[in-house]
Amino acid sequence: MKKKWWHEKIGYQIYPKSFLDTNGDGVGDLAGVIEKLPYLEQLGVDILWLSPVYPSPMVDNGYDISDYENIDPRFGTLEDMDRLIAEAKKKNISIIMDLVVNHCSDQHAWFQKAIADPKGSYGDYFYLKEGKDGKEPNNWRSYFGGSVWEKLPGQENLFYYHAYAKEQPDLNWENPALREEIYKMVNWWLDRGIAGFRIDAIINIKKDLTWEDLPVDGPDGRGFLTNSITRMQKRDGGTKNGIGVFLRELKERCFAPHDAFTVGEVFEVDREQLEEFIGEDGYFSTMFAFDPIQSYKKGTCQCEFDRNMNPDEWKRDVFVNQKLLGDIAFEANIIENHDMARGATIYIPDEDYGFASISALAGLQVLQRGMPFLYQGQEIGMTNCPFELEDIDDIMTLDNYRYAVACGFPEEKAFAGCARESRDNARTPMQWSDAENAGFTTGKPWLKVNPNYPEINVARQEKEYGSVLNFYRRLLCFRKSEEYRDLLTYGTFEPMYEDQEKIFAFKRCLGKQCLTVICNESPAERFLTLKEDYEEVVFVNLPQVTRIGDNLILHPYQLIVVETTKK
Incomplete structure (x- = not known):
């Protein structure tokens, strides 16, 4: 693999609205991020x-x-x-921004001009x-529930498409003029000094332009829109001649000239x-490596996701994914993000929550192959x-x-499951x-503060050598150490x-140097018969x-990391 400037880096996502408020209005701000740069530097990101x-x-918290x-x-x-x-x-910290170009807000000047003059x-x-007899053009269901179609204001039978909320109209990437506007904006930010982008919901920018109805898969008589993407790719023989045309152009016009770092929100792709x-x-x-973190979701409704991640299922899916990747690609490994429940809740049973279980989870994430x-x-x-229910802000949770x-489902069960999976948790x-x-904040927080903050907080953990925070600092330092950096970046899995x-x-092996990571993902003591000898224990939790x-x-x-020599 050709080495890139970002390969050895550690990424960290900030949700600015909830990070740190410096002016007392209850909403986090950029000044708060600046104030905490020393903290982030010490963490090792x-x-x-x-x-x-x-x-x-803020209908969808900034994604509109x-x-x-x-x-x-x-x-x-x-x-x-x-x-x-x-x-x-x-x-030596690079800033990347969210690139949200599948859709915009219905308050954007472009959409307001479209309302004023649809033609x-x-x-x-x-x-x-145009609708069908005054009804929606087809039966597709949006990500947030309900039809993907909404009547254009002032029109009797003209609808606009939205994959997400009705306040988030999708942008027409088939239009070269629209793409030029996007490329101009992307380059404006890159020229301003950011290092790249996380690309939001990008798989949705190519639509099935047949607009044919989907098989009904719910009591609302609709079909989930992602099935249209699958159908389109199957019909067109993949993505190269579809969305690939747009993405190649975006890269060549914007990303490549700036040597930008880009991380895509892309789901379910084959080798x-x-x-x-x-x-x-x-x-x-x-x-992002999404496939290995989805195995605990077995139900058809969010309210059925009421179990913890099975460690053996997670292990299996990680191994499958790593084999799929081989040495052809380099994914970004995650446990949680702004669209997911907290990893410490999903991966760890409540009765097992503590330093050992959290640090073990951290080690398994950080020491895998990938970023x-x-x-x-x-x-x-x-x-x-x-x-x-009255605490919930997230539009997706309420729709679910x-x-x-x-x-x-009974209301109590429905809410319990949806709240467990709510994006508001993150x-x-x-x-x-x-x-x-x-x-x-010194004001009223925009969203409920978790009541366990007196026990779980940065200030307390900074004082404790054996805290989760200080373990993460040691772990990231180990990952980036001169002795093991190349091995843990480029080594085989x-x-x-x-x-x-x-x-x-x-x-993990690179040349003759090898590290073996062994973790007991259970609350019981385990005996493990070794298949190889090891020279030295180099890292533990x-x-x-x-x-x-x-x-x-x-x-x-x-969690134990041992050094061995490849024979």
Whole structure:
């Protein structure tokens, strides 16, 4: 694999609205990110992804953008953004922004002009279609529930398409004029000094232009729109001649000239598509490794996702994914992000929550092959929040709840499941201290603060050598150490002890240098018969390592990294 400047980096996602509020309005801001740059530097991260800070009505918390070339006053100003970029560079930290170009806000000037003159040039910036006998053009269901179609204001039988909320009209990538506007904006930000982008919902920019109805898969008489993408790709023989045309142009016009780092939000691609998307000449630098973190979702409604991740299923899916990747691609490994429940809740049973289990999870993520990407609060073990219905802000959670009830689930069960999976779990304010509102704000927080903040917070963990936070600092330092950096970046990935239940183990090798990672993912002590000898234990989460002959005695949730020599 050809070495790239970002390969050895550690990523960290910031949800600015919930990171740190410096002016007391209850909303995090760019000044708060700047204030915490020393903290992030000490943690060991190199690339900061900021969730959207553009002007927005906040229907979908910033993913409905009304102006692509400005900063929302809630977060600060363009000057604040320039200062963040400059201050971060002094600490060798790169800033990447969210690129949300599948859709915009219905308050964006383009859409307002389309409303004013649907047959004018801006009408073609969106997907406008005549209805069928006054009803929607087809039966597709959006990601947030309900039809993907909404009547264009002032029109009797003209609808616009939205894959997400009705306030987020999809942009028409088939229109060259629209694409030129996007490329101009992307280059404007790159020229301003950011290092690249996380690309949101990008697989949706290519539509099935037949607009044919989908098989009904729910009580609402609709079909889920992702089936249209699958149908289109199957019909067209993949993605190269479809979305690939757009993505290649985007890369050549914007990303490649700036040597930008790009990480795509892309789901369910096969080996051929992996190379196409993130291979040596792929559309993006990397993409998030979503496949291995979906196995616990077995139900058809969000309210059925009421179990923890099965460690053996997770191990199996990681091994399958790593084999699929081989040496052709380099993914970004995650445990959580702004669209998911907290990893410490999903991966760890409540009764097992603690330093050992959280640090074991951290080690398994960070030491895999691929780029580690942390999410704010993950480094202190933040958990899901106990919500009531009136606490929920997330539009997707509320839609999932209504849909679950429509599916026949009792309201209490429907809410319990949807709340467990709610995106709001990841969006509760960052827990900086045991001061009021977790030290996040002196005002009223925009979203409920998790009540466990007096026990789980940065200030407390900074004082404890054996805290989760300080473990993450040691772990990232180990990953980036001169002795093991190349091995843990470019080394091969070989599954180990696959037949051992709740033992997650793998070997990383580069040349003759090898490290074997062994983790007991259970609350019980385990005996493991070694298949190889090791020279030295080089990293652990728990200090006591016991070996009796060819057997390791693994304590509950113990993670051990041993050095071996490849024969």
